[in-house]
Amino acid sequence: MVTRSFVTDSGIMPKRFHTLQDLDDIDYPRRLGKPGEPPFTRGIYHDMYRDRTWTMRQYAGFGSAETTNQRFKFLIDSGQTGLSTAFDLPTQLGMDSDNDRSQGEVGRVGVAINTIEDMQLLFEGVPLNQVSTSMTINAPAGILTALYLVAGELQGVSLPNLRGTTQNDILKEFVARNTFIYPPEPSLSLAVDLIEYCSKTIPHWHPISISGYHMREAGATAVQELAFTFSNAIEYVSACVDRKIPPDSFLPMLSFFFVAGSDFFEEIAKFRAARRIWGRLVKERFGAKKRASMMLRFHTQTSGESLTAQQPENNIVRVAFQGLSAILGGTQSLHTNSMDEALSLPTERAARIALRTQQLIAFETGVTKTVDPLGGSYYVEYLTEAIEKATLREIDRIDSMGGALRAIESGYMQNEIQASAYRVQKKVEKEEKVIVGVNRYNDETTEDFKIYRPDVRAVRRQLNRLRSFRKRRSESKSREAVVSLQRGISSGKNSMPYLIDAVRKNATLGEISDVLREIYGEYKQRTSI
Amino acid sequence: MPKLMPKSNPRKLRILVSKPGLDGHDRGALILCKAFRDAGMEVIYGGVLTTPEQVAAMAIDEDVDAVALSLLNGAHMVAFPRVAKLLRDSNAADIVLVGGGIIPKEDKLVLEKEGITGNFGPGTSLGTIVKHVKDRVAKRSRTTTRPSQ
Numbered sequence: 272m273v274t275r276s277f278v279t280d281s282g283i284m285p286k287r288f289h290t291l292q293d294l295d296d297i298d299y300p301r302r303l304g305k306p307g308e309p310p311f312t313r314g315i316y317h318d319m320y321r322d323r324t325w326t327m328r329q330y331a332g333f334g335s336a337e338t339t340n341q342r343f344k345f346l347i348d349s350g351q352t353g354l355s356t357a358f359d360l361p362t363q364l365g366m367d368s369d370n371d372r373s374q375g376e377v378g379r380v381g382v383a384i385n386t387i388e389d390m391q392l393l394f395e396g397v398p399l400n401q402v403s404t405s406m407t408i409n410a411p412a413g414i415l416t417a418l419y420l421v422a423g424e425l426q427g428v429s430l431p432n433l434r435g436t437t438q439n440d441i442l443k444e445f446v447a448r449n450t451f452i453y454p455p456e457p458s459l460s461l462a463v464d465l466i467e468y469c470s471k472t473i474p475h476w477h478p479i480s481i482s483g484y485h486m487r488e489a490g491a492t493a494v495q496e497l498a499f500t501f502s503n504a505i506e507y508v509s510a511c512v513d514r515k516i517p518p519d520s521f522l523p524m525l526s527f528f529f530v531a532g533s534d535f536f537e538e539i540a541k542f543r544a545a546r547r548i549w550g551r552l553v554k555e556r557f558g559a560k561k562r563a564s565m566m567l568r569f570h571t572q573t574s575g576e577s578l579t580a581q582q583p584e585n586n587i588v589r590v591a592f593q594g595l596s597a598i599l600g601g602t603q604s605l606h607t608n609s610m611d612e613a614l615s616l617p618t619e620r621a622a623r624i625a626l627r628t629q630q631l632i633a634f635e636t637g638v639t640k641t642v643d644p645l646g647g648s649y650y651v652e653y654l655t656e657a658i659e660k661a662t663l664r665e666i667d668r669i670d671s672m673g674g675a676l677r678a679i680e681s682g683y684m685q686n687e688i689q690a691s692a693y694r695v696q697k698k699v700e701k702e703e704k705v706i707v708g709v710n711r712y713n714d715e716t717t718e719d720f721k722i723y724r725p726d727v728r729a730v731r732r733q734l735n736r737l738r739s740f741r742k743r744r745s746e747s748k749s750r751e752a753v754v755s756l757q758r759g760i761s762s763g764k765n766s767m768p769y770l771i772d773a774v775r776k777n778a779t780l781g782e783i784s785d786v787l788r789e790i791y792g793e794y795k796q797r798t799s800i
Numbered sequence: 801m802p803k804l805m806p807k808s809n810p811r812k813l814r815i816l817v818s819k820p821g822l823d824g825h826d827r828g829a830l831i832l833c834k835a836f837r838d839a840g841m842e843v844i845y846g847g848v849l850t851t852p853e854q855v856a857a858m859a860i861d862e863d864v865d866a867v868a869l870s871l872l873n874g875a876h877m878v879a880f881p882r883v884a885k886l887l888r889d890s891n892a893a894d895i896v897l898v899g900g901g902i903i904p905k906e907d908k909l910v911l912e913k914e915g916i917t918g919n920f921g922p923g924t925s926l927g928t929i930v931k932h933v934k935d936r937v938a939k940r941s942r943t944t945t946r947p948s949q
Contacts, residue, residue: 360821361822363822364822372851375874375875375879376822376873376878379875380823380873447827448824448825449848449849450822450824488825489825490827578922580922613923614921689830692831693831693835696831696835700925722904725874797847798847800834
């Protein structure tokens with residue numbers, strides 16, 4: 272007889288079938304509530320997608336500001352409803368395109384943005400009072416946000432009319448993804464600067480998107496994804512409270528970012544559990560009073576690590592299932608991956624199919640006709656309870672270590688994630704976990720699959736523009752602004768007004784980041800294996 | 801007639817796993833560290849955000865047999881050959897270089913000419929990679945000797 276394991280990667284064990292008795296000892300109606308009401312298990316809004324379809328927000332960026340601007344317009348013309356900017360690695364690490372270390376990296380995994388001129392070109396012809404823009408930027412989050420605000424100003428859009436999100440989640444960079452510059456403590460302080468500034472001046476901006484996505488991509492389980500994300504969130508909220516920012520003034524501005532992985536029901540349950548955990552947590556720990564403070568708003572992206580380089584067309588199907596789980600889980604916005612992303616950045620054709628996938632979910636499947644259609648499913652409710660319990664246990668463990676910052680500094684989160692990743696890989700090697708096209712049904716090859724090739728002209732254009740920008744600007748004004756930033760930060764002031772002034776006076780991303788490097792130093796990763 | 805076989809080298813295979821660029825995606829590199837270790841190798845992890853210069857220097861200082869280079873960000877065509885050149889310039893061309901990441905087919909040919917082999921993509925089994933490293937190091941031991949420094 273063949274014995275098969277039915278345990279999820281998070282260690283949850285489904286039964287042969289589930290019944291109402293699985294939910295017997297819990298106050299089921301109270302723990303579910305109604306959509307739009309605490310504890311928000313069934314959704315943060317009264318009508319959810321009956322009122323408005325989620326925001327279709329495809330992450331895009333490559334080459335120079337001009338090439339990404341074209342892709343943005345293509346996506347908007349194809350029916351996308353929000354923008355999401357991918358920056359190249361030098362930008363994410365606070366290096367200008369002409370830095371030695373940027374060689375070979377400019378415009379590779381995103382767009383290079385160094386100056387106010389770059390930012391203006393990125394959004395040329397895109398009215399910033401009409402779109403919401405998300406920016407995946409962390410270590411230099413304040414600088415890129417400053418550039419966006421000034422680009423808006425130059426379009427004649429005032430701060431209250433700007434809408435968007437800055438990822439600004441530096442803690443998870445130390446756990447996964449690794450685009451940090453400064454050590455954890457000053458990095459956290461810079462992140463709080465942006466939250467504080469936005470809570471006072473830009474009401475429709477989400478100054479942080481606390482992300483489980485990257486930790487999950489690095490190998491975390493669904494439970495670790497939630498627990499580490501919320502532990503990081505507790506660290507940010509506590510830091511804001513320490514600065515005497517009233518909780519109900521900034522909690523409604525927080526947003527979150529999760530993955531939609533391949534285990535369909537576990538993912539749906541994860542999203543539902545996440546809302547319930549956060550709703551209770553902010554009330555109990557931080558005394559939040561406003562309903563909006565308790566609402567977990569989140570963006571979802573389908574899983575990048577589940578995409579296969581083998582038989583890439585199969586990824587269209589993977590993405591469709593994953594996207595569907597995000598919608599059944601009640602996400603506010605969604606990025607569906609392109610089929611070719613295990614091979615290269617997406618081609619235009621692949622990007623269109625990815626967007627079409629979520630349009631199909633929205634307009635053809637009928638899953639939007641009622642709120643939380645799986646609410647009350649014995650199995651989904653059982654999973655939701657199980658994930659919640661396991662997540663709360665893990666959050667407690669991190670609390671007992673002194674919180675997220677300490678758990679990161681000691682390497683706890685990193686080691687746990689590495690162990691999970693290796694465990695899964697060994698299952699794949701032994702075929703205990705099947706990946707279609709990789710360890711089973713892998714007879715086909717992918718000989719004639721067309722992939723995106725980077726355009727070297729875009730890099731040249733970016734370098735030429737940066738050189739000419741430096742020549743054209745008033746050197747004394749930009750230097751003065753940078754010196755004043757240095758003084759402001761050294762005297763403990765919020766960095767944001769200084770950053771805005773510096774980019775307005777044409778200081779570059781790299782110049783500003785270098786000043787902060789001098790003050791805070793650079794962080795060197797310590798990894799145990 | 802029995803031949804006298806040379807005594808096998810008691811030294812464990814030493815390998816440096818590195819990411820010579822700005823790419824911080826280290827899941828693959830870290831899994832490989834564990835896999836190489838479980839295959840009996842001595843593993844040195846170079847960490848993220850390193851330069852080709854730092855990687856080449858580490859390889860020489862640590863006296864490794866092989867360097868595994870991993871990048872998922874498309875910078876491999878600049879960074880990998882740079883490591884190869886730095887090792888050649890330091891008389892350390894005997895150090896085996898293997899690569900991995902998101903590497904298009906046409907790039908693989910160019911990298912192989914630079915002596916960087918494997919260039920494994922997503923979905924490659926750990927067994928395949930471990931065997932490749934061992935084979936290349938074994939082949940090198942028979943054909944080359946390490947120049948004294």
